[in-house]
Amino acid sequence: MRALVYSAAWELSLQERAEPAAPVRDEVLVRVRATGICGTDLGIIGGEYAAKPGVVLGHESSGEVVAVGPAVRDVQVGDRVVIDPTFFCGQCRLCRSGRQNHCERKGETETGVSADGTMAPLHKTTERFLYTLPAHVGFEEASLTEPLSCAVTGANQLRLRPSLRTVVLGGGPMGVLYAWVLSSLGLTGTLVERAPGRRELCREVVDRRWAVAESLDEVCARYARDAAPLDVVVDTTGRMAGDVLPRLARGGQLLLVGLKRHEVPLDVGAIADRSLSVQGSIDSLDGSFATALHLIASGVIPARRLVTHQLPLTRFREGLALVGCDVDARRQGAPAGALKVVLQP
Known part of the structure; x- marks a missing residue:
């Protein structure tokens, strides 16, 4: 079977791989x-993010069951399923203390990072990491269950009230999903996206009660009387913590979810004196995957609207270019009018 394989930074290709046993x-x-x-x-x-050379990429996936082991009870051949890629053993110290998203085996089991992922025609997992899809949920929208579950996990770590001034930084799929999750909890706010094409897409797909802005400065200008006006900020870009911290109101919260290596100076005394909270979040936790699937299946979050492009796996370079990743030129840039691009192996 043909799978998309990562060899090193900027080196990936479709390669022939044996089908799973x-x-x-x-x-x-x-x-x-x-x-x-x-x-x-x-x-x-x-x-910017370490992965095992030779690994098959991909982890946001849905598909059909084609074979099951003898101990499988809850799914059968022909079932339509979505795959939870966040493997956890359930036995290590971190799993047993409620941190399954940081399972000690993650260095060998992380789908599409340290273990073969889903940008291939076939993927083998275990029954406990599969969720059956309702008949009305399409494969493309179901593939957003995993990133949505990450947003649910992150939002669950915040202390939220509808009256809080809220900002989400970054208008990619994760930023849009965070805006929708926060909206489902009764919050309104502003999504910030600097790329013009993607900003227009965001205006079409976010909750109509949310505003879309070009910059953090634009948002803060609405509260000119407050030097530090913001209560809750979710940074999906991984680049803006230094800009956000001085603008957080006392008791403000900053949630960091962008996987970028970016260092900023911290005045720990000011963080303590102003009762600020800085929190990181990654992957799914505490039933958030099932919650995410429910939000999609019930129509609370219109995941299908986020899928702007569907391409066969053989056109992966085109798909990456749509989200600003030019493999041949070895550079990341602004997305070219795309939000979520789905590949079809």
Whole structure:
């Protein structure tokens, strides 16, 4: 089978790989129908996020069950499923203390990073990491369950009230999903995106009660009487913590979810004196995957509207270029009028 393989920074190609072996015990073989291009994929390709050389990329996926092991009970051949890629063993110290998203085995089991991912026609996982899709949920929208679950996890770590002044930085799929999750909890706010084409897309897909702005300065100008006007900021860019911290009101919260290596100076005394909270969040936790699937299936979050492009896996370079990743030129740039690009192996 032809799979998209990462070799080193800016080096990836379609390669012939052996099909996974027949499932044993509780294993399930899934024919992948849709895999979203994720910001983590872009970080891996650009060398900003470490991955195992020779790994098959991809982790936002849905498909059909084509084979099951003898111990599988809850799914059967032909079932339409979405794959939770955040493997956890359930036995290590971090798993047993409620940190399954940081399972000690993650260095060998992280789908599309340290273990083969889903940008391939077939992917083998275990029954406990599969969720059956309702008949009305398409494969493409289902592939957004994983990034949505990450947004649910992050939002659950914040202390939220509808009256808080709220900003989401970055109008990519993750930023839009965070805006929708916060909206579902009763918050209104502003999504900030500097790329003009993507900013217009955001205006079409975010909750109508949310504003879309070009810059953080534009948002803060609305509260000219307050030097530090913001209560809750979610930074999906990984680049703006230094700009945000001075603008947080006392008791303000900054959630960091962008996987970029970026250092900023911290005045720890000011953080303590102003009761600021700086929180990181990654992957799914505490049932957020099931919650995300419910939000999509119930129509609370219109995931299908975020999918702007669907391409066969063979056109992966075109798909990456749509989100600003030029593999041949070895550079990341502004997205070319795309939001979520889904590849179809």
